Amino acid sequence: MDNILSILIFFPALAGLLGFIVDKDSARAYGISVATIEFLLALWLWMIFDGSNGGMQFIEMVPLIADFGISYYLGVDGISLFIVVMATLMVLLGMIGLSIKKDIKNMIISLLFLEMTMVGVFLALDAIIFYLFWELSLVPMLYIIGAWGGPRRVYAAVKFFLYTFFGSLIMLVGMLFLAYLYHDITGVWSFAITDWYALVLPFKYQMWLFIAFFFGFAIKVPMFPFHTWLPYAHGQAPTIGSVILAAVLLKMGTYGFIRFSLPILPDASVEMITPIAILSLIMIVYTAMIAYSQKDMKQVIAYSSVSHMGIIMLGVFAMNAEGISGSIFLMLSHGVVSGALFMLVGVIYDRRHTKMMSEFGGLASVMPKYATIFGIMLMASVGLPLTIGFVGEFLVLLGFYKISPIMTLIAGSTIILGAVYMLSLYKQTFFGPVTNQENHKLKDLDKKEMMSLLPLVAIVVWLGVYPKPILEPIDNSVKHLVAFMDKKAKTQEAKDIIISTTLIREEK
Amino acid sequence: MENLVYIALFAPLVGSLFAALFAMTPKNLITAFVTSGLLFVSWVASSSLLMYVMDHGTISVNMMEWIAAGNLTIDFGFQVDAITAVMMVVVTTVSTVVHVYSIGYMEHDKGFNRFFSYLSAFVFSMMILVMSDNFAGLFIGWEGVGVCSWLLIGFWYHKADVSTDVNPSISPSWAANEAFIVNRIADLAMLIGIFLIYWNVGSLNYDVFFAAIPSLENSLLVSIGIALFIGAMGKSAQFPLHTWLADAMEGPTPVSALIHAATMVTAGVYLVVRANPLYAEIPNVSLFIAYLGTFVAIFAASMALVNRDLKRIIAYSTLSQLGYMFAAAGLGAYWVALFHLAAHAFFKALLFLGAGNVMHAMHDELDIFKMGGLKKAMRGTYLYMGLASLALAGIFPLAGFFSKDTILEVAFNEHTYIIWFVLWITAGLTAFYSFRQVFLTFDGDERYKKETDAHPHEVQNFVLVAMAPLAILAIIFGFFMNPFKEFATTILPAYEMSEHTHHIAWILIIVTTLIAVSGIVLAYKKYANGLVRDEKMENSFIYKLLQNQYYIPKFYMEFIAKPYKEISDILWNKVDMKVVDATVDGIAKIIYFTGDKSRKMQTGNLSDYLNWMGVGAMLLIVITALSMSLS
Amino acid sequence: MEQIAFYLFSVLTIGLFLVTVLSNNVLYAMTSLAAGMVLISGFFFLLGADFLGVVQLVVYVGAVMALYSFGMMFFDATKDIKEKNTSSYLVFFLSGMIALTLVIMFSAPIMGENIIASYPIMAGATNPQAVGLVLFTKYLVPFEVAAVMLLVAMISGIILAGKKMDDSLTTKDENHEEDDTFSRKDIK
């Protein structure tokens, strides 16, 4: 099955189309079935994926607009593989835990389309196809936030859409410019990322292109000061929306940096380490502090997402395999953990229709299972060793230490500040006596919720203890990438900073 | 032997997971039996390992690869050498006792099963901490014990927050969070140390790192040493990261005994001892450690002098004793530090467990001013606590005498007379406050009858029996000093006293014993016949200062916690909402507003439209004129 | 002679047209417009474009003015029309500036020396002949298109001025009188 990637992308979309026919009451079951099949397909892809090969696999290429160099070009490597698996998993679990009653069919169909776009973004190797899925992913998300969200949902949804749209248009100009440069040098039009890798560009162009791409990716990540759409989006989105948004959509930005900025513009990337790192540090510290002052549980997690994305950004710009692998792993772990946390907040929201921490207190006494799972996720979120959260965070900080010890120290404050806001959240909601009478009646997790949360708990522990099955393919691809960047970098500064693992091994 | 390693390590984990299965069900004794049993198994395994290591030297096992990225490879690797073996035995011994003790202590608690699960999980983490053969593994255990400590301090999470006047620790959950967060501050430094090691050595394994030390620059070693020590400071509650330890007394008393006296808090000492090749290379840092330890010793002792809270007094004494250990380690007498660590573990755990008995009897009343005369009701406990206090005070022939005296000798030997003097004073203070506590609790008039409605009674017999091993060890452990030294120095540098010190050793012993005894005597005089409150003294500045822990918690609250909260609020309300977000919205609003303004040009009046065309023509003329003149 | 005629005509035309655009009386405006048109045909004659001059007279003075007169009668516009000419400063400023630009432009040496006429005025032929020749060869297509245009104009005029426009089907509610067979059959 050579075209497994296409199947992965279009199966949910097709299923979504057919979903219009499915009866309303069976829609959820339909969605879960489709998502399960999709997840199994993704798993199968993982199985047949050659983890020791750092390059692209399962490449598919069909020229679409040959005169303009646009082709339907897909491929997967260790960097994208697991994000895809995680995306399919999160959709599946999100659907299982879905508690929405209103217009559920529309929700299922939107989710399936969203799944297509998410998988598409990570598998695309053609910039335009990438851009296509990238933009398209906004649409179902807009609908999900806007139709099922909280009181200010329309504002949040529109803000989310426009902000991202704005950034990505600048990125599009960058892509067009890159394609132009490619055409200028080779005489052929191409939007294939792999073709672009071969370009060795003058430093000045690299900088401009970097900035153009930066806008697209940074808004998605979202980096400070472009992050303000996120709290609204999360705050207003329904549970499933937040889960997908945090778990997958944000990763598109960081993935973009790895896929585009680093290998295509290595010199500029190195040059921009400091500004990016400063922004990331602001993200890490500043949003962690803001998270601490939130009153809404979901907002805490939303801001914590920003904070964690800051770490991921640092890892991406660590310019060594440790940092980049770590940041990819952290993308996965943050996906799982923040997804789970949003689901958990959703659980309580379904019961009480409020997310304000002041409404709760002492939940641990009333809902012990819930408190336990929340606690596990909390610990994963603050990066406790032997949970999934530690591996990535550790590697990122370790990797970035090579760039700047001081910055790493500041970034490392995340383990303190993260603990501060998460523990404060946990204390306010779960500890203490049950003050609010309504909370006495709360039911603990039901079967449906357990079904969606337990796999995540299992993953959190499994990958925390034994990350190798995932880390190794990632690492192979990242080593590949770093070695490539090292070879391609032109400025001495860049060569000094990019640490190619293989080269070091040779020296030894 | 490998299997023994795994058994020792994983038995507690199995127990913990087993107990976790019952975590949400009502009390089930089986969890207690299984966990205790498995811990006993672990103890047996640890002891056999100790024997084995004595004969055959270090055992190393590599379980599997954990993290591998770039050049970094971290394995789940374990090694059992002399230090580890000692730590393992100490840990398993104390924890087995505490487990059994807890069966009685937690008898009526709703979270009985959960408690055993946590407790075993803690032991598992502690075992990882001491057994790992690399810094990453150490860090796993390091954080693991942190979490378990968090869970156990906050075990009675349902208690509400109260103001610091009523309870300086506010609430168990508050104390738990404080402990976790303060520890995390230190962990960050430790992480930095780990990064430094990795990027300069390329591996996190102890052996590789220690082997590379000679080739590393001194400044780098200093940085690593400082970073790791800051980590140790957090876990071992050294000044200024000490506040959490006293608050940690909010946890159930067995927890205090196990975690906050015997095992976890000594992890910092363990780290310094473990990293002895490093600290041996950086004498300045070591000396600083010694001074800091000394300072903490007297600092904590001073706070213990006036405290009225039974457990807090013991907590401060723990802090003080940790100071002793650091002083020893800092002075290069690693095996002495380790020896004091072990001895302290036994008698301090005993002391805590005794305190737990008292608490039980007093219905969780902790104010020693409200007790008195309990010895009638609780003879066994009185015996145990007296014994432990004697050990703590360093009275011959109890364990504390040997270990503490050796530390003082070391201080003297190193010509760091200040350290010696301060530690010597502290020894006196220690004796005083320990016995102040013992006398106020057990002797004198039965104040509790007036102040509380408790009916004290002795604990179950099996609990007392369970405590016996600790009591025995507290008595006899000192006599094992020489074999211990022999064993430990197989991998630790053998610290030898100079001739001179050797000669005056007996003088030192006498001097030390004198001050300890006088401390006890003073305490007896003052408190054995009942409590006479000295209002004047209690209102004096120093008394208040000590009682309020030098106002350090208050300082942290006022100058760190509150400002942090306030800054956070400002950042959110003012910066994020009013500046960052408002800028974005502002841009959108400006665009919208411009649109609203410019739609005014569309007046609907044709005449205006035609004029606009004229304006347009004019505009074109101007544009071109400009571009012509510019080019 | 030519100069006198040019300046005289120029001054007169400008004057008349100024009256046209500035007078508030529609009758004056129209009359002066007609007179101006006549004078413009004078320019044409002056420039040797006899045919054009005649067409100008016929079309403008004959047809267009007649149409306008009819229109004026229809609209009953002989009565004074009150115009609120606001923002006249802007108008004069704009027009003045544009006029100035045009004058500056035209003061340039526009006349090209080496321009070869594509359709030279034939020596032997009168102007109408020459015009006819070009019009019916080279410009036959535009001529025909102009015919179509006039047809369009005629149709438009008829439709717009026709009675059928008085009653609008667009706004008429047809709830009870549905459209014919087609829509009834095909409505969803």
Add this chain to the structure above:
Amino acid sequence: MLEPINISMAELNLSTLTPMLIAIGGALLILIIDLFKDGLHKSLYVMLTLLILIIDLGAVMGLDVNQRGFFDLMLIDGISILSQALILFTSMLFIPLALTSKRFHEYSYPEYFALFLFMIAGFQFMVSSDNLILIFVGLETASLALYTLIAMHNRPSSYEAAVKYFTMGALAAGFFVMGSAIIYATTGSVELYKIAEVLQNRMNETGLMITIIGGALVLLVAFGFKLSLFPFHTWGPDTYEGASAPLAGYMSIIPKLSATIVAMRIFGMYIDIGIEEIRIAILVLSVLTMTLSNIMALVQSDVKRMLAYSSISHAGFIMAAIALDTTKGNSGIFLYYILFMFTNLGAFSMLWISRHKNSIFHNRFDHPYEKFAGLVKVMPMGAVVMALFMLSLAGVPPFSVFWGKIYIMSSAVDAGYVWLALVMGFNSAISAYYYLKLIVYMFLKDPVNNDGTIYYNISKPLMTIIGLAVFATVTSVFYVQPLLEYITYMVGASGY
């Protein structure tokens, strides 16, 4: 005396004229049929028009590239064929929109269809000549017909629309004529290729530059009006609002396309001979146009009016491509128009089928946003389709307009105008807001009026057209390549 002139038919190359003749003949046929029999149903005329357009299209497709006819008056080059084909194809898609279920005034006239065909013929003449006279006459023919078509909708706003359009058109015609006169005065010619030659020679004459540029500017005013560039666009929104939706949709494409072709010919020539000022003027106008009309579209409360502003903004986009004056840019214009046409066809058809006779949602507007509130609940399919068109207009891939957009942006980048591409990007982002607004109304709000009569005017032919538009909008990625190949060939062949 004059010599008789001998002209051979072959030399005339009459085939270049056939397409227009077919349209004119068809129009006459319709008029004649009407003479013979009164009261024939509009469907007859629609189909007749369609057939005539098909024949016309066939004739256009049969033309060879780069031939001249009729004393070199007709110029059938690649862009002429291309634009004629596009005009005819678009007309074929728009004319069936007359087949509504409700009656509208203009369709009760057979003359409507005749005028429509005359108008098409006018546009065809306009794009297939480089003689300013024929361009002018063609333009006026088409415009006069168009004014009438607008007014024939027969309600107060449509007269107002027609009068506004007409009056401004008359002024623009004045500018056009004046511009031509200036050019003629400087070059002695009204044919573009000759003008280009003469101008090239006269470029160096001192003091003349100002006149050369001046002439172009005056023409630019006229084209600014036709292409609705700021600040000559003011007729646009009002006319779109007053006209019927199909006509408004049509106006957003075909008259502008024709004017674009002519502008391409004229201003392309100026830029070619190196008059940068014209390029700058066009760029300034187009940037102003896309930005200002975009932000004005933001504040609209009527969908049709919003679409009017959006069309203006798109025109600004296209005009910018003219300023680039590269083959890629010019090809991009065609690609853009074709892709834009499908989407706009769909969007305006959707408005058309939701048209009520009386404004029941708003006392002035036919299509206020509120009308579409909660549409997804009432008519999910309709809402989805409309949303597709809106997304396409906003430039969300893979819908049609996106490909046009990136092609034009790419040509801007290629020509070294990265800033222009960025401005286009910013504007797309701004424009997304108002397209999104409709989606928000349709999907995220609750219905105001839930009696299900929003698609009041629906009929099978209209649905077919919308279906076509949806299909073309969604599957655009598959036909862009052949289209682009063809366009690039045609444009390249005609030397633009």
Add this chain to the structure above:
Amino acid sequence: MIGLSHYMILSGLLFSIGLIGVLRRKNLLMLFFATEIMLNAANIAFAAASHYYGDLSGQMFAFFVIAVAASEVAVGLGLLIVLYKKNGSLDLDNLTVMKG
């Protein structure tokens, strides 16, 4: 000697006068007068250039301009009639329903 520029300047002036009218008039009928002036101004330029170059194209253009002017009058008047029937006035200020 009268040169082309003289005629062109005259044409320019007349054009501007027409423009004044177009921009200033509120009565549609009188506005149309002004557009006629503009067209005629251009015609003078055409005729003059035609004369000085000895080329007939200008006269052709002028001829077609006259034709167009006539057509425009027809359509324009048609529109005015419709408008007048409905509105009873030709004042532009009454024609401002659509705006914004």
